[in-house]
Amino acid sequence: MADNAVVIKDLAFSWNGGAPLLDIADLRIDRGERVFLHGPSGSGKSTLLGLFGGVLLPGAGALCVLGQDLASLGGRARDRFRADHLGIIFQMFNLLPYLSVRDNVALSCRFSPVRATRAEEAGGVDIETDRLLKNLGLPDEAMERPVTDLSVGQQQRVAVARALIGQPELIIADEPTSALDADHRNIFIDLLSAECAESGATLVFVSHDLSLAKNFDRTVALAEINRADMKEAI
C-alpha cells in the first residue's frame, strides 16, 4: 500500500448527509505515475480533489494518500500533511497578487518546514525557485515583475514552481491549462510532466478535455468509477 500514491476503497461522500456525490469502489494510483483524471464539470472532481487534499473527509470507506489514512488525522495534521506532501495547481488565479513571484513560490516552504528543509538541501529556497522557474521557461525579466503583470501562461508556470518546490510526493493539477491556447497547453504539460519525473512526484492531472489524455501514462474517467447518480447532485 505504501507503493501507492492514492488508494481509494469503497469511498462515499455527500454534503451534510444529502444525496451521495461520490461513490467510488476502487481507485489506485501508483507512486511516480502520471494520471489523467477525466471529469466533465459537475462530475464531483472538485470534491475528489478536496478529499485528496484532506480538506474534506469521506463519509464512508477508506482514502489513503501516500500510505496515510487521512481520516485518522485531525484537522491540523491534515493541513500539515497537505503542506508537506502535496503540490496543488489551480485552473487560474493561482498567485497572491500582493506577493512577488519569488514570495509566491516560497509560500509552500513557509507553511512546510519539511519542504523548506528539502529546498535548503537543494541549495536554498531562492536558488531552487530560480532553477524551477528557469526550467519551466519563465523569462528572467518576468521574475521581477508584479505577478499581476504576468501573462496567464507565466502565472501558471509560477504556480507549477510553487507546487514543485521542496519536492512534494503528489502534484494535483486542476484544469491548469484551460486558460491556455492549444500550443501553450502541450508545452505546459510537457514541462509539468518533465519536472514531476525529475523530482519523482506522482501527477494527477484533472481535466474535462480528453484530447490532453495522450500526454499521460493512464486515463481514469471519473464518470466510470463514480457510482453515485450525478444528475441528482447537479
Place this chain on the structure above:
Amino acid sequence: MPLSALLLIAFRSVTNRRVTALLTVFSIALSVTLFLGVEKIRSGAQTGFSNTVSGTDLIVGARSGALNLLLYSVFRIGDATNNVTWDSYEDIASRSEVAWAVPISLGDSHRGFRVMGTTEAYFDHYRTGDKQKLQFAAGQRFEDLFDVVLGSDVASELAYGLGEEIVIAHGIGSVSFAKHDNLPFRVVGILERTGTPLDRTLHVKLEGIEAIHLGWSGGAAPIGSRAPSAADVRATDLEPTSVTAVFLGLRSRIAILTLQRDINTYNEEALMAIIPGVALTQLWDVVGVAETALSAIATFVILTGLLGLMTNVLTSLNERRREMAILRSVGAGASHVALLLVSESAFLASAGALLGLCLVQVLLAVAGPIVVEATGVFVGGPSITSFDLITVGAVIGFAAVLAAFPAWRAYRQSLSDGLTIRV
C-alpha cells in the same frame, strides 16, 4: 507556519487593498480623536477650573448669581451687573475676621485682553493651582499710578517687554474706538505662566483705573481740552468710588459661613459672597451634563468606527475567497485563515487608534490656545495619559474581538469551498 510570516501576509494583503484600508484607518482615527479629545478637554478644563483660584475664602460682588460672580471675577467671562461701593468694601475689609481683602476693578481692555485694577495686596494673597503664589518672570509689582504688570500670555502674544508703553481701551471688545490714549501705561512686570485666565490679564493699580476715567461721563470720553493730563491726574484724589468684586481671606476658616451669611444679608447694599470651591463645583455640575452627553456621543462614534471596520472586513471576504483557497492549498488551516482576519482587524485598529492619538496631540497643540482665547478655559497641552493608552488598547482589543465574526465566516467558507477557487 510561524506567526510572524502569517502577520506579514496579513500586512501585505491589507496594503494591497490600501484605499479601503486607509479609509477604515481614518474613520477609526477620527473616532478615537473625538473620544480622547472630549476626555482631554474635560479633564483639562476640570483641572484648569479648580486651579484658577485657591487660597481665597470668599469672593464678594454685587448680588446676582453665584456662577455669574465666579465667572466674571475669576474667569473674566461676562460682566458684572453692578459694583460694590468703596464704603462697603472698607466696611467688610475692616471686620475682625478678615485677614486680607483684595478689591478688583474690571471693565477695560487692551487689544482684547482684560485690564484689571487691584491693589498690591493682590500679589501677596492671590493663589492659583495648589496654593501657588504669583511669581514674576521679569520686573516687579506696580508702584506708580501708570505701571502695568502683564500676564504671561499677554506679554508673549503681543511681544511686549519691560518698559513698553501701552494704551488702555475703554470697554472689553478686541477692537475699541474709545481709548484712554491721553494716559499711556508702562510695563514694569511680567508674571510667570499660571495656566489660568490670569495669564491673559493686565494688572494695574486701582487708582490707575480711576485716573484714566477722570472726566469721562456715561461711557463717553472727555472732549478736547477737557481731557486731563498726567500731571492733572496725579494732583487729583483717586480713591475709587466702587470696585467690581473683592477677594477675601479670613483669619479662621470657621468664620467663612458666618461672614458669607452676613454679607448676603448686608443691609446697606445688595451684595453676595461665594465660596470659590463651592461655586466651582456648581459650575462643574452645569458643564458636567454637557460633558457626559459628549462622552456618550464619542463612545458611540468609536463603536460606529469599529463596526465600519468589521463591515469592511466582511465585505472583503467574498473578493478574497481566491486568496483563502490559495493559502489553504499550500497548507494553511482554517485557523490560519481566521487568524489572518483577526490580525488584519487588529492591525487596522492599531493604526487608526495610534493615528487618532497623534491627531489629538496636534489638535491640543494647535487648537488649545484658540479655545483659551475664546472661552478663558485652559484645556491643557499635548500629553499622553494612561487613559489614552487604555483607550488605544481597548479599541485594538475590541476590534480583534469583533473580527471574530468575519473570521468565523471565513472559516466556514474555507471549509465548504475546499480546494476550489470560486471567483
